[in-house]
Amino acid sequence: MIHVQMPARLACSLFFLGGGVGIGAWAASLPALAAQNDLDKGQLGLVLLCFALGAILMMVNVGHLTKRHDCSTISLCGALVFAAALLAVPHVASAPFLAAVVFAAGAGFGTLDVSMNTDASELERRVNRHFMSSLHGAFSVGNLAGAFLVGQILANGGALTICMTAAAAVVACLAMIAMLGSRNGITPEQRVQSREARRGKLDPALRPHLLLLGAIAFLSLLAEGGMMDWSAVYIVTVFDAAESVGAYGFAVFASTMAIGRLTGDWITARTGPTALLAVSAVTCAAAVLLLIAAPNLTIVFCALAISGLGVANIVPAVFAAAGRAGGAAAGQAMSIVTTMGYAGLLLGPALLGFIAQAWSLAASFGLVCAAFLLIAVGTRTMRKTTPRAGDVKDQRTGPRDALKRG
Template identity: 45%
Template structure:
């Protein structure tokens, strides 16, 4: 769905795709707890996932177009709100469950909130957003583009794959590492994950300032290297305070990688921004999906410590591809 939506956005507009995708996703959230069997549950999850994929590509395409019009970095701020929303949603649902509300109430409330917010936003958005029209390149029916840009976009997608591979692996395996390797309590492990996730939100909130002041390539390369060093420090010490410090810096370092990659995808010179965004996002989220099970497979075959080495290597590779995020740089 993410690949297909890139060709639909130039026809219908990013705002309409965002509106439709968010509404379908909101309806899916509310419907999930009421499915009577596994088949219907699988169907509704599939539909909701496809809607969210379309929403993701459309939102990032429009955000990249707005960033281009502003002529300064702003993508990290949008992703910071995504991170804050994740934390807020988890916190609110946790409080509801603690007050003896069931999961149906949690998902239903979430669906209503998403639906209300998207209607509010859509009613105040331009019917024919010039921001996207300004970034649309060529005809929406074109199927072949500059071969050099195609290759560069493929490489950028590979960087997105590795960045989200590492992000997904860290999100899913940090707590398990703390419990199994450092023998902490589950509550301490949860705090370790919160440290990482909170640092990501913080990093994205200041990411645009850093990009505008220091340069986006420096921030991107430095962030990836900070993650690699932080993961290496985590593996080399048993001191819990140092591990938590390393997790904090890992969250800061990784926070602005994906926003910068998506921003770069939206600045493609000859390929329509929505098509470029859909390709890069699809490859990136493939990494997000494959990262955690790959780490688990390596951990089962060798050890969890060994599996984390792959995260550090992925980050070093991402850092080496930092020039791909700037279309003015030759590769």
């Protein structure tokens, strides 16, 4: 077997990058998919729900797979299924088959997401450094690249088939390169430690704290998913803009989110994760209100840019805190928080679609604003749910220390 000489952190970042490309291309292609299949907002919401159901089904079960297989192997399998489903989406005409293919795409992405975040948490604990934000920054860069790719193809008269083929090829190639280099620099002893971490038992005293982290992740990813999947549709529908303009609007959101995440580790070290969560949530709520009230596309793009910066480091901070709070049971802690969080990411867009169909897209974004305000409230009670380090048994890193270290 060929071995690519790269650090394990770089290999992990390639999985994040590939997943981001796939999600970015998927989100930016939704207006074209709706037009090709003559879907209204409610039907498009059902399509997104199929993606959510597939992802959540796998997310709640991937934890069992990580006890027997390397995270990199599971990530590769998830990425290849995700890529294959994206490749098939434009070629499906009937609603039942489209639902099945989108369900498979969600299952592939859900598998990839939990396994790569678990791998990232283990890498952080192994080197005792916080770099979760930069890995999620790679995901955001992928979002930007995928959206830009789709925007360019659509702007030059390309079809949805070309968009999805290009995105699927990038996702599959990045995942295979990451797999080839994923084991470089990891000793047999470290592999044993990683397996033990995923098999450890979670102390019940941690559950209230993890459930609060999961609730914050749920709200954040519900809002983030709504912005990702409906910002392009909002621009096309409300302002009667071209589909390519909608894709570029999403690209603005993704680009500022990438900038925020690539600088997030530095910011977190200086402000602390709790203060950063509160400020970010309030900033995002204000930006969404500006989006709803915007009279023209210039203001819309500014609002998307601000919200991208604000939302950037909420989820990385929460995931990093969960992994470190779990200590020897980091895998189980991460599974609880990521499953709750990505339930929001995957169910949120479908819920917003139903609200848009029943009322309006402005009402949908009003729910996004409310989610950010609830996050701000939740951060005030975060320390109250955190058990003292001495109350948690058999944990190498107490949850309070995990929050402070960020």
